[in-house]
Amino acid sequence: MLAIEGLTKRYSTGDLALKGVTLTVAAGEVLGLIGPSGAGKSTLIRCVNRLVEPTSGTIRLDGVDLAALRGARLRAARRQIGMIFQEYALVERLTVMENLLSGRLGYTGFWASWFRRFPATDILRAYELLSRVGLAGMENKRADALSGGQRQRVGIARALMQDPKLLLVDEPTASLDPKTSRQIMRLILDLCRERGLAAIVNIHDVVLATEFLPRIVGLRAGEVVFDGPAAEVDRAVLTRIYGDEDWTAITQRLASQRERRDRDFETELEAEAA
Amino acid sequence: MSADLAVTAERQTTWRRPPFILNAWLRWSLIVGAFAYLVLGIGSLEVNWARVVQGLERGYLFVKAFLSPDFVSRWDDIQRGFIESLTMTVTSTAVGVLLSIPVAIGAATNLAPRWIYLFCRGFIAISRTLNEIIVAILLVAMFGFGPFAGFLTLTFATIGFMAKLLAEDIEEIDPDQLDALRATGATFWQGLDFGVLTQVLPRLIGLSMYRLDINFRESAVIGIVGAGGVGDTLNTAMDRYEYGSAAAVILVIITIVMVAEYTSGLLRKRIQ
Numbered sequence: 435m436l437a438i439e440g441l442t443k444r445y446s447t448g449d450l451a452l453k454g455v456t457l458t459v460a461a462g463e464v465l466g467l468i469g470p471s472g473a474g475k476s477t478l479i480r481c482v483n484r485l486v487e488p489t490s491g492t493i494r495l496d497g498v499d500l501a502a503l504r505g506a507r508l509r510a511a512r513r514q515i516g517m518i519f520q521e522y523a524l525v526e527r528l529t530v531m532e533n534l535l536s537g538r539l540g541y542t543g544f545w546a547s548w549f550r551r552f553p554a555t556d557i558l559r560a561y562e563l564l565s566r567v568g569l570a571g572m573e574n575k576r577a578d579a580l581s582g583g584q585r586q587r588v589g590i591a592r593a594l595m596q597d598p599k600l601l602l603v604d605e606p607t608a609s610l611d612p613k614t615s616r617q618i619m620r621l622i623l624d625l626c627r628e629r630g631l632a633a634i635v636n637i638h639d640v641v642l643a644t645e646f647l648p649r650i651v652g653l654r655a656g657e658v659v660f661d662g663p664a665a666e667v668d669r670a671v672l673t674r675i676y677g678d679e680d681w682t683a684i685t686q687r688l689a690s691q692r693e694r695r696d697r698d699f700e701t702e703l704e705a706e707a708a
Numbered sequence: 709m710s711a712d713l714a715v716t717a718e719r720q721t722t723w724r725r726p727p728f729i730l731n732a733w734l735r736w737s738l739i740v741g742a743f744a745y746l747v748l749g750i751g752s753l754e755v756n757w758a759r760v761v762q763g764l765e766r767g768y769l770f771v772k773a774f775l776s777p778d779f780v781s782r783w784d785d786i787q788r789g790f791i792e793s794l795t796m797t798v799t800s801t802a803v804g805v806l807l808s809i810p811v812a813i814g815a816a817t818n819l820a821p822r823w824i825y826l827f828c829r830g831f832i833a834i835s836r837t838l839n840e841i842i843v844a845i846l847l848v849a850m851f852g853f854g855p856f857a858g859f860l861t862l863t864f865a866t867i868g869f870m871a872k873l874l875a876e877d878i879e880e881i882d883p884d885q886l887d888a889l890r891a892t893g894a895t896f897w898q899g900l901d902f903g904v905l906t907q908v909l910p911r912l913i914g915l916s917m918y919r920l921d922i923n924f925r926e927s928a929v930i931g932i933v934g935a936g937g938v939g940d941t942l943n944t945a946m947d948r949y950e951y952g953s954a955a956a957v958i959l960v961i962i963t964i965v966m967v968a969e970y971t972s973g974l975l976r977k978r979i980q
């Protein structure tokens with residue numbers, strides 16, 4: 435569905451953030467993008483919805499090259515791509531409902547949005563999503579009155595208001611505590627599964643990534659250095675992505691994670707056989 | 709590693725903040741130079757002490773006259789002047805604020821392309837360089853005596869003031885909020901409404917309130933050069949040596965400015 439080819443980004447400072455990245459994402463596929471700070475993870479996903487202008491390369495979404503779009507056609511393409519941010523990026527002084535409805539701006543005329551007169555279907559959709567993400571009854575709260583986890587839920591609901599095919603998720607849990615992080619990851623993954631959405635999830639936490647995301651792509655200094663199933667992430671792969679470090683603690687946790695998963699799978703098989 | 713440190717580092721117990729200007733010679737010559745300039749500057753002032761004593765006597769007469777303000781004999785003039793001033797203040801603030809918004813957007817580096825930015829910054833620079841009195845003299849010469857010239861003067865000054873401060877505020881907005889809106893497929897104008905206006909609105913209202921009381925005070929000043937309002941009334945009273953009426957005008961100005969300041973402070977607190 436999404437096919438990135440030879441994507442290069444050189445910032446005006448001369449820094450080469452992406453060096454010919456090639457990556458494909460199938461419809462409904464969810465992948466985790468890991469890599470050290472400054473590897474170009476954020477730049478890569480921001481090139482997809484053109485918040486960052488790619489220097490060269492193509493980004494095809496269902497055959498349409500996003501890198502070549504301008505004006506109204508670019509905005510129409512952006513409607514199909516939802517984005518979730520690390521610091522939530524909600525409009526802090528507006529209500530939760532206005533934040534959700536802002537996900538429909540691409541479908542709404544200027545004056546309708548100025549007077550906050552959104553179509554009934556959008557409002558219905560907003561109420562449904564609000565209760566789906568666990569914030570029923572919060573529509574009139576101001577975004578800056580919510581906790582971090584609640585804000586991220588609003589951010590997720592706003593992205594889904596767009597009715598996207600693809601989600602770009604930029605460090606969704608980096609500002610959250612461990613428990614909330616897991617809840618948010620689970621929510622994102624569940625929603626992707628329910629709606630058949632593809633997603634690219636930038637994430638720092640390798641253990642969290644391999645637990646929730648079936649496919650892992652490793653980025654280092656603007657290049658893809660690993661692309662494979664989460665089960666294949668081991669000491670050698672981590673060293674390739676992040677460089678030398680004592681990875682024992684992390685690899686042990688990855689191993690026990692795998693064992694647990696295999697055990698669950700076997701009990702499932704036994705249950706089916708019985 | 710800590711063992712290495714203990715061996716190499718000396719046991720140092722004093723520390724001083726590095727000076728702002730590292731070169732000691734340059735630092736001291738700047739300090740001495742500035743002090744010498746100050747002494748020479750004060751020395752060059754010529755003070756006519758006899759005139760100062762005379763002035764103190766005149767000042768005493770002024771103050772004595774002001775202690776018995778006369779609200780009655782020129783009340784009609786005073787009232788007319790104030791109504792004119794207030795009208796001038798409110799209209800020029802409203803028009804000035806409205807016009808300053810597009811200029812502020814144009815003068816914000818994060819929103820406007822380079823050429824619009826330069827144009828708007830140029831306009832702001834001109835508006836802020838020219839003091840209200842100079843603009844008033846020019847506009848009175850163009851449009852004649854009266855409050856219309858005053859209205860134009862204050863509007864012009866308001867645009868420069870508001871646009872500059874608002875543009876700085878726009879440049880400091882959280883860019884993520886705007887990015888998130890762009891990512892939904894919002895147009896530039898929708899982004900401005902949801903992402904920029906919401907972030908700068910409290911400041912926009914606060915600055916407008918502040919400008920309202922600046923404009924009232926300025927309306928009293930520019931009246932002196934013929935731009936209408938209460939300044940005109942004050943000027944006339946002084947010309948006629950009617951210090952009692954002049955005192956009345958000044959007292960009313962003080963009251964109104966205090967009331968305006970108090971209410972604008974209250975309003976600003978409420979919107980935060």
